[in-house]
Amino acid sequence: MTSVNYEKDQNNIVHFIFDKPNASANLMDQEFTDAFVAAVKKLQHDDWIGIVMRSNKSTFFAGGNLEDLYKTTHENAHILNDMLTRIKSAMRTLETSGKPVVACINGAALGGGWELALASHYRVSLNQGVTLGLPEVTLGLLPGGGGTVRMTRLLGLQAALPFLTEGRQFKPVQGKALGLINEIVDTPEQLLDAAVNWIKENPSAQQPYDVKGYKIPGGKPNHPAMAQMLPIAPAMMRQKTKGTLPAPESILCVMVEGLQVDMDSALRIESRYFIELACGQISKNMIGTLWFQLNEIKAGAARPPSFEKEQVTKLGILGAGMMGAGIAYASACKGIEVVLKDVSVEQAEKGKAYSQNLLDRKV
Incomplete structure (x- = not known):
């Protein structure tokens, strides 16, 4: 059993089926990284016309493994860096292969899940029961799987800010209005049919930002409009955070620095800022309180043993x-x-x- 099942259908389309063993949701961890990288390597020795990325879980994909991130320190940070390098390289190989890659989003795609979808050329989503976004900032982190770089290139610096620095989540309809979701369907069957049909109709594919002459919406940091806005952005951010939350400021740094270099360099910049945040005490405090302890409370950790659950009306x-x-x-x-x-x-x-x-x- 593996976190990524490799299957090929009668149309010569390869399906990457995410299905983490003995888990209710797919996670971006070492196990997934090994399986995903192996699946991408297998493509090099196979004959195929396109890729469909889909999930066997009720959700598309959850985020990273917070237990691993919580244990990351400067002493063992090389392990996280290696994982990020490998998975980003595999995602980049897919999106620059020249062949179409489609993400079938059947449920929540947050954090690492949305980053995988962004690395696809075409994104099809169910209409109901789907939430999208990059909420890493709410745990003191930034999207470290390419999400910061790709969202900035697709939406532009100013439009991407609330989704990255505030972790704002959105539904498929809003995603389509933004140009991040390409097609919305009503049933899982239509989801797969739409993906297969698009691959057949589009034998070659490129990401918009890989097309020569692509212009970032709103312009790069040296564009006159951006040059006026950027000097005051850190001050406005500091006014909100009071200097106690480094993640939003790091995200802004990745967005601005990443737009001034090529894609691969931008992904490396993102990894370095991400690792620095993951090693920091602030993210560990936020993960401990807002994830582990909150989930314990939701599971009833503070409930006296002699009181049964009941519905309050x-x-x-x-x-x-x-x-x-x-x-x-x-x-x-x-x-x-x-x-x-x-x-x-x-x-x-x-x-x-x-x-x-x-x-x-x-x-």
Whole structure:
């Protein structure tokens, strides 16, 4: 069993089927890297007209292995660097092969999953149940599998900023409007048919940024419009982060530096910034708190052993001040009926008005 199954159909199209053994989701780890690199090498000794990348899981592909990243230090960083170099080289081999590569996105494609999709020439997605994006910044990291470089080249520096420095996620419809998703279908069968048909109709393929004369949307950093915006961008970012979060600033560095060199050099720059962040204490703190500890809480780690789970449908809150009103709002948004009690009806009504004002703004 392997994380990447290599199959060839009657059309002479090779299918890379992602299916990590004994796991609910596909992960970009050493095991996947070995399997993916081996599959790409096998292509060199095979006859094929195109590649379909698809998943046997309910999602397309999750991100990197956070356990491995959490253990990365400056002393063993060469292991992570080797993995990044190998997988990026394999992805680059696919996209520069001259033959079409299609990603069939059947579920969430976040982090490493979206980076794999970006390395394809054509992206087909299901309409429902799919979330796309690069949320690495929310864990103190940056997209290290080519995502920072490719998103910047495809969207342009300014348009790509919120997706990279804020980790903004999006749905297939928005992805199509951005030009990142090429086709949206309703069923898994249509997903595969669309991929096969496109490969047959497009026997040769190139990434837009590999075509001679391609112009980055909005221009490179030395473009007059960019040259005016870039000097103030770090200051605006520092105003938000207060200098406590290095990841957004590192992402901006990769975006700007990467646009001034060739693709392969840009990918190396991205790897170096990524490894530096992964070795840092801030990313480890964020991964530990916002991933490992949060998942433990969601799994019930803080639940007293004598209390069984039950569905709350009505909640009483004593005190309608700042905290009580906030809890009331969060509970009501989840469909829970809330009763507020305070020293007077007027005070309770103020707590109720807090939720009313927030919802009125949203409306």
